[in-house]
Amino acid sequence: MRNPNVWAVVVAAAIAASMAMGIRQTFGLFLLPLGSETGVSVATLGFAVALHNLTWGIAQPITGALGDRYGAGRVAAVGGLLYAAGLALMAAHPSAVTALLGFGILTGLGVGCAGTGSVMAAVGRAVPPEARGSMLGIAAAGSSVGQALLVPYAQLGMGWFGATAALGAIAVMALLIVPAARAMEWSPRDTLAPRRPLSELPALARAAMQERDFALLTLGFFACGFQLAFLTTHLPAHLALCGMPPWLGATSLMLVGLFNIPGSWLCGKLGGVIRPEVALGGIYLIRSLAITLFAILPVTEWGTLIFAAVLGSIWLGSVPLTAAAIARRFGVADLGALYGVCFFSHQIGGFLGAGAAALLVERTGSYAAFWPVMVLVGLGAVAANWATRGSIRATAAA
Template sequence: MPAAAWIVVLSAAASVSLSLGARQTFGLFLLPLGVEHGISATVLGASVAVHNLIWGLGQPIAGAMADRFGAGRVALTGAGIYAIGLLLPAFFPTPVALFVGIGVLTGLGTAAAGAGTVLGAVARAVPEHRRGDALGLASAGGSVGQAAMVPFAQWGIETGGTSFAFTLLAATMALALVICPRLEWRAPLRVPGRAPVGLAGLPALARRALADRDFALLTLGFFACGFQLAFLTVHLPAHLALCGLPTGLGVTALMLIGLFNIPGSWLCGRIGNVIRPEIALGAIYLARTVCIAIFAATVPSEWGTMIFAAAMGFIWLGTIPLTSAAIARRFGVADLGSLYGVCFLSHQIGGFIGAGAGAMVVDATGSYAAFWPVMLMVGLVAIASNWATRAPRGAVA
C-alpha cells in the first residue's frame, strides 16, 4: 500500500483504539460505583444499554456525514462529545449524570469516532485487493485500546476512585487532536458515477438495503454480536466476583480479550480476502457459541476464565472487518459508512438488550446463571442467518 494509505489505516486504528478502548472499561465501574456512591448495578447496566442504543442510532448518521464530508472531522467531533460524557459522572456521580454521560454522550461519541465511521475512510484509501487486510488492521486498533485502557482505568479506580478514573479516560480523548486530521480531513473523492447519498438520502438507502434478503440476514447476525459482547463487557467482571474469584481477574480477562484480538482482527480481515465474509462470520459465531457453552457449563476458575478470555478475544472484533467487507462486496464503498451504520444499528439494539437484561437478571436473582442459555440461543441464530446468505452477484451501483 502507498504511504498515504498506511497513514489512514494507522489513524483509523488509533481512533478506534480511543473510542472502543474507553468503553470496554465500563464494566470495571459496576461494583465500585455501588460502594462509593450507592449506585446500583441496574443504573450502570441501563446506562450502558442506552449507550449501545444511542451508538446504534447515531451510527448511520455519523457514517453518512463521514461519507459526505470526511471521516476525520466527524471523528474529532465525536472525541470531544465522548470526553464530556466521561467528565459528567466524574464531577457529578449520580444516576442521572451516569445516564446522560455514559448512556447518551459517550454513545454519540463512539458513533462518530469509532469503527463504523473510520472504516469507510480505510476502504476508500486502499486498493480493493488489500481492503480486507487494511480493515482488519484498523479494527485491531480497538483491541490495543482495550488492552491498554482496562488496566489504566483499574489503576485509576484503585488510586483515586471512580471519579478520578473517569477523568483520566476523558483526558485520553485529547489525542484525537493529533489523530483525526490525518484520517480523512477533506470530503472523500467520489467514486466514478456514484456520489454518496448523504443524510438526505439515508432513509431511502436504508430501505433499499434492508429489502435485500442477504443484507437483512447479515444485519440479523450482527444483532447477536452486539448482544453477546455487550453482556460480557459489562457483566463478566461482576460475574467472576460473584463466583468468589479475585476482583483482579475481571481486569485480566478484559486485557486478554484485547491482546488476543489484535492478531485475531487482522487474521479475520485477511480471511475476508480469501473466502466469502458471511461464511467466515458464521464460523466466528459458531466458535463464540462453543466457547460460551463450555464456560457456562464448567465451574468458574482462574485458568478457565483466562482461557475463555483468550479464545473469545481472538474473535472479539473480527466481525467488524468481515461485516464491512461483506457490505462493500454487495454495495461498493461510496456509502459504506451509511450502510455499515444501518447494519450496526441491529448490533447495538442487541447490545442494549444484552447489557440491560443482564443487569436486571443479576439484580433479581443475584447471579447470571439464567442468562447463559439465552447467550447460546442468540449465537445459534447468528450462525444460521449468516450461513443462509447467498454470494453477491456484484456491487450495487
C-alpha cells in the first residue's frame, strides 16, 4: 500500500468521518445542560437525538447511492454544510422546534452524507481487495479521533461559556468536513463503470434483502444501532442520576473514542482473517457481556471507566466488518447504496434505543428497566450473524 493517492483518500475519509461521527458523540453531554439552560425538556432533546438517528438511517441509502454515482466527496461536502447549519440553528434559537429540525433532521442528513457509510464506500473503491479490510479499519479508527478530541472540547466549552455557545463552536468544527471531502473522492473513481440511477435503488434493496445472509447481517446491525445510540445519548445522564460527578460522563465518551482507534483497526484486520460475520457476532457478544456486568454491578468511577474502555475497543469495529462483508458478497460498485440499506436497520435501532430510553427516564426517573433489553437485543445480533453461511475463515474478496 505505497500508493500516495490511496493514503490521501484514507486520511481524507478519516478526517471527514472523524468530524461527522465525533460531533454526534457529544450530543449526550448536551442533554441535561442544554435542557437546564434553554428550558427545552430532556424528553424533547432525547427525542430529537432519536430523530437524528432515524433521519440518518433514512438518508443513508440515498446518500450512499448518490456517492456511488457522483462521488462520495461531493456528498460529504454537502453533509458538512447541513451539519453546521443544524447545530448553528439550535445554538442561535434554542426551542423544541429547532431541536427537532436542527438536532434531529439537519444533523441527521449531515451525518448521512459525511459519516462512515459514505466514506467507507470511497475507501473500499480506492484500495485493492486484499488490503480492503485493513484500510477500512484504518479509516474507521481515524474517525474515532474526532470523538476523543471533540468530547473534552464540548465539555470544556460548556463549562466556560455555556451549552448554547459550546454548540455554536461545535458547528464551526463541522465545516472542516468540506475541505476533507474535496480530497476524498470528488468524482466517481471508475468512469467506465455503469452508474445506477436513484430510481433503481428500491429494486437493488429488494434484491439484496432476498439474500438470506445479507438479511441476517442487516438484522444484526439493528442491535448495533440500538445499543450504541442509547449509550451515546443517555450514558452521561444515567451516570448523573446515579450520583456520579459530571466529568465521568465526558471522560467515558472520550475513552470510548481513544480505545476505538486501535480497536477499529484490529477489527478491520480481523475481517481479513475470519469471515466478517463471525467477527461481528463476537463483537456483539463481548458488548452484551460488558453491558450485563455494568448493569448488575454497583456504579463506580473505576467500573465506568473500565466499561468505557472495553466498549471503545469494539465501538465502531462493526463498521469496517459490515462494509467488508457486503463488498465480499456484492463487490464495491454499489457499496455505498448497499451499506446504506443495511445501515437503515442500524438507525431504526438507534431511533428506538435513544427514543424509548428518553420516554422511560421521563416517566420513571431511571434507566434501570432498559439494561436487560439492551442485553437481549445484543444476543439476538450474535445469533443473526453466526447463523450466516460459510466457513469461519475469510474467503477471497470480490
